[in-house]
Amino acid sequence: MANIGFSTGALARGDFRRGLDILRRNQIYSVELCALRSSELEPLIQSIDTLGLEEFSYVSFHAPSKFDAEEEWRIVEHLGAIAERGWNIIVHPDSITQHELWKQFGNLLLIENMDKRKPIGRNKPELESIFDSLPEASFCFDIGHASQVDPTMSVAYTLLKTFGDRLKEVHISYVNTQSGHERITYDSILSFKEVADLIPTNIQVIIESSIGESEISSEIRSVHMALQSQDVYA
Secondary structure (H helix, E strand, O other): OOOEEEEHHHHOOOOHHHHHHHHHHOOOOEEEEEOOEHHHHHHHHHHHHHOOHHHOOEEEEEOOOEOOHHHHHHHHHHHHHHHOOOOEEEEOHHHOOOHHHHHHHHHHEEEEOOOOOOOOOOOHHHHHHHHHHOOOOEEEEEHHHHHHHOOOOHHHHHHHHHHHHHEEEEEEOEEOOOOOEEOOOHHHHHHHHOOHHHOOOOOEEEEOOOOOHHHHHHHHHHHHHHOOOOOOOO
């Protein structure tokens, strides 16, 4: 399961230390450090050297999903410390207003496709506009978001075919009608399998389902079923 991990926010919202402890207890060493709220960003970055992350084979960082335009330069400045470590930085495109600030991260910046609530970043034309402004940026494919936007999985298929050469991380969960990330359902497993062949075996998969520690093993099994057409043990 070397390429399957969890977001700390999914396991322990706002408590990254607890999230990491849960992963260690379950011998999972791929993680996305989560600072979805701007108030969480600086404390997390300041704590990184004390977190014992050397044992993790993969570490990425989810930038705040919402912040005021006047905060943007400060957010980017803090994220510079993450880029120096060579970690992927996942960002929601609707939070970006000054694209020039973000160009410094090059292909370490991963643009994530959005859920149906958001005004941009949901489909091919909207993401093409973002990548035109950030031509070196990479892609984080959220399969749950894509399924919520279009349950037929046509949008998911188009995103993977169009931006597959930029793909560096996949988010997986069931995204409900209120855009909450829940445990993967049987129906979503069937939907996700429709595009699993388009996800290369070496891509890092991050589970975003909001679950308790006792549900980790079963959620990983659901991910295997959803992506079983690929060798998720690579």
